[in-house]
Amino acid sequence: MATQFPKLPFCRYADDGLVHCRSLKQAQYIKAKLAKRMQECGLELHPEKTKIAYCKDVQRQQQYETIQFDFLGYTFRPRRSKDLYGRVFVNFTPGISRTASKAIRQTVRGWRLQLKSEKSIEDLGNMFRSKIGGWLNYYCKFYPSGFHPVARHLNWALVRWATRKFKR
Secondary structure, three states, rough: OOOOOOOEEEEEEOOOOEOOOOHHHHHHHHHHHHHHHHHHOOOOOOOOOOOHHHHHHHHOOOOOOOEEEEEOEEEEEEEEOOOOOOOOOOEEEEEEOHHHHHHHHHHHHHHHHHHHOOOHHHHHHHHHHHHHHHHHHOOOOOHHHHHHHHHHHHHHHHHHHHHHOOOO
């Protein structure tokens, strides 16, 4: 990408990549060139994960079949945003993906907090602070309100713990 298309913004992490193109024609051309290059290396693009998405926002309002995609635990899609003056508009921004949200809730369920009634709140904080802090630092960087359902699930897990601990 750096040698063949140096002016196109490109992001890669492990086996996932993202190329920002200016038009549909350019995106189709890049996709074909990437598929050819991967084939030369004995690799192939994943047919379901490789797609062209339209970054629909207030300035780009055309209709297209794919207007969202997942990348690194985020779902990039049109969302409501506020500008400096409090005006609401549509912006193409990342937020926590459903799969990441579900995985975090499963992890919290796996902790089985309600069965740790012998622990104090400080002990629970010491056990899980780094994990929860990492989630907050990563997923609340962009569109933090998308993390609210996960935070609510964590709060309910703590409520169940407290209800069982302080039963009397």
